[in-house]
């Protein structure tokens with residue numbers, strides 16, 4: 001089956017949290033339309049860029065793009081940007097059932113509202129290993145009143161202008177900023193605007209709901225809960241999880257979870273659904289939606305105060321949740337028991353020529369102007385640094401509990417070239433940032449693959465002993481995974497998807513500040529590139545037949 005979408009991307013004034021600002025919409029909406037498909041369908045999205053003065057590119061987050069690496073949507077990696085006025089056609093197969101996402105992958109555009117979800121159902125005749133009566137998707141987001149241009153300019157200025165904590169948290173595109181905050185210009189914030197009335201999840205008593213919860217925050221790690229209701233986690237990133245029950249779900253930018261919720265509480269009232277910032281000293285109020293028991297009025301406020309959420313600085317329950325996620329019995333894809341190569345990636349905040357940057361093994365990442373996929377296929381060796389980036393750091397002497405001793409780094413656009421079909425282990429090692437006693441949570445997202453999550457640990461990764469603790473039996477497969485403060489996370493994947501794939505921190509400002517790497521595998525197996533991805537950098541003129 002072919003699912004054909006026509007999207008127009010443009011700026012519009014919106015008030016998702018009652019405060020009026022420019023937002024990027026798809027066909028007038030943010031979140032954009034949900035792509036509904038069945039496994040093995042072909043998705044065609046005809047995207048018209050009506051942003052007037054701004055390029056665009058859209059990444060299909062969690063879709064592996066097998067055989068179509070040129071439609072991954074990572075600007076600078078797999079395609080040239082789509083220029084204003086142009087229409088670009090994405091065409092790819094959704095090869096796995098589950099919940100996935102799409103979002104802008106150009107500059108810091110995602111945080112302007114250009115995102116949505118993809119829901120892929122099982123083929124006819126197949127059924128899920130759990131049952132439910134209703135199925136609903138909710139995207140969590142954090143929201144800033146400064147434009148992405150102001151944010152990006154601050155991040156790349158001296159003195160450094162940090163984006164700061166978000167002004168509000170959105171649940172399915174709706175949040176609430178306090179319009180009586182001092183200093184707000186008259187007329188910009190209107191608490192009675194229907195655009196910012198809380199999102200309502202209406203439920204019938206005595207049923208089971210599947211809630212597909214995803215996060216596309218720009219910065220925040222979140223805890224999500226529904227007052228008085230437990231949630232049974234059953235899937236993440238398109239893979240079934242051995243079920244476990246939580247009161248609150250920790251979710252990081254780029255992750256998706258399916259949970260089951262029984263509507264078995266007092267049906268005479270409504271309940272709060274709430275998102276709370278964790279892992280950073282929060283100043284943002286909780287995001288609130290209404291979990292509405294039919295037939296109560298959907299706007300009737302619950303009689304209770306919203307749940308405060310967990311303590312922001314207690315990382316133990318977050319690590320515990322990470323450790324609890326295992327592949328579901330009967331749906332286990334056993335990992336290769338050994339790997340061919342180990343790449344350790346030290347995550348640090350540093351400076352380069354006085355600019356704040358994030359880096360991996362002391363190299364801060366810059367995207368080239370000519371996309372790698374085209375450069376590699378056409379053998380344009382001069383467009384990026386051909387020296388491979390470092391595969392580790394000084395594990396013996398580096399103290400992950402102190403700010404970097406040499407805070408200065410280099411920048412590079414070089415890439416890791418992986419042997420086709422080889423098994424690669426990646427160890428993400430977290431450390432102290434430039435501020436004392438601070439280590440942040442970074443959600444890392446890999447394009448083109450699902451990886452096995454082999455293990456998590458606190459402290460410095462031990463090359464000899466920690467691999468012995470890997471889960472070789474039932475590790476979950478995911479596409480996005482957190483590395484916890486002062487901790488490490490180990491992943492394994494098979495380099496079996498010909499193409500060029502980004503791997504980066506999903507915090508929008510951190511990727512913008514250099515927190516990412518790129519892998520190449522099997523470039524010689526990549527088919528003929530479509531000319532539509534060309535036209536920028538050294539590929540100018542390539543689009544002529």
Ligand SMILES: O=C1O[C@H]([C@@H](O)CO)C(O)=C1O
Pocket residue numbers: 162349356433434435440509510
């Ligand atoms: O990249 C970042 O910069 C700030 C801070 O470290 C410096 O202001 C912060 O919290 C980040 O995540």
